[in-house]
Amino acid sequence: MIDAAGNLDVLFSDCFKVSQKAVDQYGALDVSLVSDLPLFVDPFLLFNSKKKQYRTLHGEMIRYLRFLRDKSVDQELLDPGLIQAWYVFPEIKQNWLGFTLSGNGGHGLGEKFAKALRANLGKLFRSFGNEAITKGSHLEKLCLISAGVGRDNISDFTNNLILGFLLTYTEGFAKEHIDATLRRTFSIAKVVFNYDTESWEPRSFDLPCYRGDFVLLTPRDLLTKDDTWINKADLVRDFESIPAAIPDVELRAQINNYFRKVLPKRPVKKDQEEAAIRTIFQFPALIDYFIKYKEEHGEQAESISTAKVAFSRQLYLQQFKTLPSLLEENTNFYDTNGTTYEEAYQRVLFFKDVVENKGGHRIFYVNGDPIWREEDLHILYRMTWFASRSDVTREANDGRGPVDFKVSRGRADKTLVEFKLAANSHLERNLEKQTEIYEKASDATKSIKVIVYFSVEQKNRVDSILRKLKLTGNQDVILVDARRDNKPSGSKA
Secondary structure: OEOOOOOEOOEHHHHOOOOHHHHHHHOEOOOEOOOOEOEEEOHHHHHOOOOHHHHHHHHHHHHHHHHHHHHOOOOOOOOHHHHHHHHOEOOOHHHOEOOOOOOOOOOOEOHHHHHHHHHHHHHHOOOOOOOOOOOOOOHHHHHOOOOOOOHHHHHHHHHHHOHHHHHHHHHHHHHHHOOHHHEEEEEEEEEEEEOOOOEEEEEEEEEEEEOOEEOOOOEHHHEEEOOOOOOHHHHHHOHHHOHHHOOOHHHHHHHHHHHHHHOOOOOOHHHHHHHHHHHHHHOOHHHHHHHHHHHHOHHHHHHHHHHHHHHHHHHHHHHOOHHHHHHHOOOOHHHOOOOHHHHHHHHHHHHHHHHHHOOHHHHHEEOOEEOOOHHHHHHHHHOOOOOOOOEEEEOOOOOOOOOOEEEEOOOOOEEEEEEEEOOOOOHHHHHHOOOHHHHHHOOOOEEEEEEEEOOHHHHHHHHHHHHHOOOOOOOOEEEEEOOOOOOOOOOOO
16 A cells, blocks of 8 residues: 555555546546545436436346346245356455455345335236336335345345446556556356346456455445435425325325324324324335425435535545545554554554654544544554555444444454544443453454544543543543644644
8 A cells, every 4th residue: 555655545546656637637536555435336327317327227127127027926945056146146256345344244135125126017017117206216216214224235236237337437447547467357146137048247347456356436426425315304304294295185185094093192293103104004105105205306415415425535536545544654553553452552552653743633624514423533543554464354243332343463462442423422421341250242352542623622521421431541442633723723633
């Protein structure tokens, strides 16, 4: 990741020695090859695009789903091998999107997704592909009320179904802009589906090669952040306004009556959401009317996604990119070694020094406002580890309390590290979980807590929590001052 001139390679353009301008003009996102980014392909942007090629891609996706729909009629008889071949797909990790926090590896579309997809197509959405209410069919429909098929699944499935396009798109750029010594021919499985043989076929492509694997570029105008345009949260939140759009008076009355029937007398928000989902199960036509509304306001999807991607480019690919260079100015930062605890502790102290004394606090601000999402903070922290020989992975919440990262070198040397915002409403509870019980559950012997604050008020709140928990002065709880009002105007950034 450090080139011959001593510069740190973070972005696609850095690693493959092309200009950012060339990547931008091609229409692609200049991704980070250090950590996945929380962006993903929204299939609605294909459907609603003015580009014929994108609309054709969406049509091919729906064609394949119709094929699966027809194969899902009998839920019992389908051969397990065919379920594996038709419904199960790997994550397309080579586009460096989706945000796994540990490099770019994810879980893909496994048996749970396959089972949920078959059940939806075979029962609840037997009319998929032949909708009469909406302008078209939408893959996102399958995740609106079903457990087991979520936003990430939809994005992964979309990437798999348009993989041939992404490979061709990347190959075109690579052949024109990237030196042959940085490319390699890869044979890729499941690129084209043959409807005559009912099987996926492989293809070969000349692609950028990074650490033995290929890298994919993705057009910016297919990307969004946070959620797809057609999503479950909007369906549930806006549920009560959907029946009003139904022209059938009898159906509208039945829906409203059923919703009132399943709603408790003094409902709270959770009760309303559960009643909405039960009503949707009872009257699936509600989904089509919701999607129709989304189609009619499709121009908003494009403008919102464009703004989100622009924000992400500024924060993740411009501001966050400066962090490795700032850290490099600390002597031997990327040569830090010792145990995982010693390495993690020194990296945190270097990080703290850069933020507090060398202008690094500016990384945290976009248009004058501090970042308020710990997800963004985690991406920033992950970028400090790319030169380490330690394995840095995201630790799942095992029910004993959440933890952000596990730094390990084999079974005998593991350290937990958490980066939290002082504004986190669950901060006190989270700090309480830093116990021997949790460390034992994670097979770790040490843990470090890092708390970033943006104001005096936040600092005072953290101090109060630490006093209450008798953690004041604990060396494993490190506070990072990211305020702007106490930094010298001549800070180096």
